[in-house]
Amino acid sequence: MNRPKGKRLILYCGIVVLLLVSLFPLATVLLYSFRPPEVTSPALSEWIGEATLVNYRHVLTGPKLEALLRSFLISLGTVGICLILGAPAAYGFACGFKGGTKLLGWVLSIRMLPPITALLPFFIIISKIGLNDSMVALVWLYSAFNLPLGIWIMGQFFLQIPREYEEAAMVEGCGRMRVFLSIALPLCSGGVITSAIITFIFAWNEFLFAVVLAPLRSRTLPAVLMDFLTPFGIQWGEMYASLILLILPPMFFAVVLRRYLVQGFRSLIGGGLRS
Amino acid sequence: MKTEKWVPILLVLPALGYLIVSIIYPLFFAIYVSFVSWYGVAPEIVEFVGFKNYLDVVRNPLFLIVIRNTIYFVALVVTLEFVFGFLLALMISSLRRFKSLLLGILIAPFTISPAATGYLWRALYGKRLGVINYVLGKLGISEISWLADPSIALLSLIVANAWQWAPFSMIIILAGLEALPRSPFEAAKIDGASDFQSFLHITLPLLKPVILIVLLLTTIEAFKVFDIVFICTKGGPGYVTQLVSYSIYRTGLEDFRFARAAAFSQILLIMIMGISLLYLRFVGMRE
Numbered sequence: 001m002n003r004p005k006g007k008r009l010i011l012y013c014g015i016v017v018l019l020l021v022s023l024f025p026l027a028t029v030l031l032y033s034f035r036p037p038e039v040t041s042p043a044l045s046e047w048i049g050e051a052t053l054v055n056y057r058h059v060l061t062g063p064k065l066e067a068l069l070r071s072f073l074i075s076l077g078t079v080g081i082c083l084i085l086g087a088p089a090a091y092g093f094a095c096g097f098k099g100g101t102k103l104l105g106w107v108l109s110i111r112m113l114p115p116i117t118a119l120l121p122f123f124i125i126i127s128k129i130g131l132n133d134s135m136v137a138l139v140w141l142y143s144a145f146n147l148p149l150g151i152w153i154m155g156q157f158f159l160q161i162p163r164e165y166e167e168a169a170m171v172e173g174c175g176r177m178r179v180f181l182s183i184a185l186p187l188c189s190g191g192v193i194t195s196a197i198i199t200f201i202f203a204w205n206e207f208l209f210a211v212v213l214a215p216l217r218s219r220t221l222p223a224v225l226m227d228f229l230t231p232f233g234i235q236w237g238e239m240y241a242s243l244i245l246l247i248l249p250p251m252f253f254a255v256v257l258r259r260y261l262v263q264g265f266r267s268l269i270g271g272g273l274r275s
Numbered sequence: 276m277k278t279e280k281w282v283p284i285l286l287v288l289p290a291l292g293y294l295i296v297s298i299i300y301p302l303f304f305a306i307y308v309s310f311v312s313w314y315g316v317a318p319e320i321v322e323f324v325g326f327k328n329y330l331d332v333v334r335n336p337l338f339l340i341v342i343r344n345t346i347y348f349v350a351l352v353v354t355l356e357f358v359f360g361f362l363l364a365l366m367i368s369s370l371r372r373f374k375s376l377l378l379g380i381l382i383a384p385f386t387i388s389p390a391a392t393g394y395l396w397r398a399l400y401g402k403r404l405g406v407i408n409y410v411l412g413k414l415g416i417s418e419i420s421w422l423a424d425p426s427i428a429l430l431s432l433i434v435a436n437a438w439q440w441a442p443f444s445m446i447i448i449l450a451g452l453e454a455l456p457r458s459p460f461e462a463a464k465i466d467g468a469s470d471f472q473s474f475l476h477i478t479l480p481l482l483k484p485v486i487l488i489v490l491l492l493t494t495i496e497a498f499k500v501f502d503i504v505f506i507c508t509k510g511g512p513g514y515v516t517q518l519v520s521y522s523i524y525r526t527g528l529e530d531f532r533f534a535r536a537a538a539f540s541q542i543l544l545i546m547i548m549g550i551s552l553l554y555l556r557f558v559g560m561r562e
Binding site: 208 | 293297379388405442499502543548
């Protein structure tokens with residue numbers, strides 16, 4: 001596209017500005033995570049010479065490390081369940097059956113549910129069966145909440161498979177299950193990965209349920225950062241370092257594995273236009 | 276051969292069962308709780324009280340304040356996210372190189388936890404030690420109390436939330452822009468239309484379905500906002516930043532009025548469903 005030089009310049013300036021605005025908060029946190037813990041002043045010049053990794057050392061050798069590991073385990077568990085339950089379901093919906101579309105609509109509308117509405121009954125139920133303050137409870141709830149989205153995304157990918165492949169295999173004598181396992185899944189590995197990444201990010205980031213359902217023994221990373229906001233003031237150094245650790249995995253997925261995230265979003269509108 | 280028909284349904288069943296037990300059942304349980312008197316986690320006596328809880332919620336003077344805050348919040352947040360998302364999408368789509376990398380970087384705010392956004396902006400907004408006031412100070416502007424001043428606290432949260440969600444709009448609108456056919460634009464150019472004109476009369480109408488989805492999804496998400504309120508202001512100062520989700524949390528898990536909180540949360544659910552239906556009907560969903 002041939003654009004006059006002036007327009008190009010404005011475009012680039014605009015992008016730089018928007019980039020700065022988007023990244024400024026994150027860059028700030030990164031920078032300040034290297035600030036020595038005794039210093040509280042925001043003025044860079046005062047402490048830049050003494051930039052240190054001590055904050056990270058404190059966080060990674062303290063009790064916060066457990067929270068980090070727990071978050072990791074919980075996220076993996078959630079992904080596992082979502083894939084094991086969701087992939088077959090997605091394929092089933094993609095194959096189609098009587099009432100399938102309607103059912104899918106209902107499954108998807110679960111996303112309209114505000115988490116808080118599910119939280120209250122869940123809290124009561126979990127307390128009654130003795131699962132309060134456990135990682136299991138979180139994995140259970142996270143996977144349930146993320147299942148609809150996972151099914152939708154993987155379903156979109158399954159829908160892309162040309163019918164001929166499946167029909168050829170079935171003519172050769174493969175049952176539907178074989179088709180699913182040996183043809184559909186391998187072909188749609190991209191969709192499965194996308195779903196896995198999105199689910200992981202969701203579980204890793206989740207705050208409300210973590211704070212309410214696992215307040216003591218099983219705290220996750222987002223919840224544990226609340227400790228830094230003491231009534232006596234905020235422990236900035238460790239807070240910033242922990243924040244970077246909290247932000248890192250999702251950002252890693254976003255920047256390095258962005259291909260999958262973008263695919264995931266495309267599938268959101270792909271379906272919207274069709275439904 | 277006949278059994279083949281059942282396999283798709285069998286494949287769907289486990290997930291369905293899981294969802295029914297994990298979400299549908301608790302939801303109905305919550306509806307039940309909203310119609311009885313329920314104090315504490317495992318009350319001895321539970322009586323049916325009809326709509327009393329709902330009336331209690333609505334008659335509470337705090338209710339109107341919270342609803343008003345929430346509607347104000349949602350309206351502004353959705354507008355900001357939409358406008359910035361659109362601008363970002365337009366800019367990215369006109370690039371030839373670095374598109375993918377830029378996209379990855381710009382998505383970053385969206386992928387981090389809303390809680391992280393809360394902590395982050397709380398640090399930025401600090402009165403004495405926050406970075407924003409520091410930068411303003413260098414420019415000669417005096418400290419602003421972003422989170423403690425009742426007149427701007429909510430706006431501060433709105434900015435933080437929009438910062439996080441604008442990339443979400445961006446990426447969906449971008450996908451929509453890239454799916455647009457070239458021919459109408461080429462025809463318009465031949466006819467002498469300016470860039471702005473073709474934007475107004477071709478791009479926008481063609482993007483209507485995508486715009487609808489973006490507005491709908493961001494609105495629903497805006498109603499659910501909780502983390503930044505909890506972390507930045509806890510609903511304060513006073514009640515100015517108390518949004519519905521946070522208010523329900525307070526009622527249920529700090530005051531332990533489960534029944535009332537359950538009723539409140541059903542009201543929230545109905546609000547969200549109502550708005551979704553309104554969107555779909557108003558803007559007109561084809562097929």
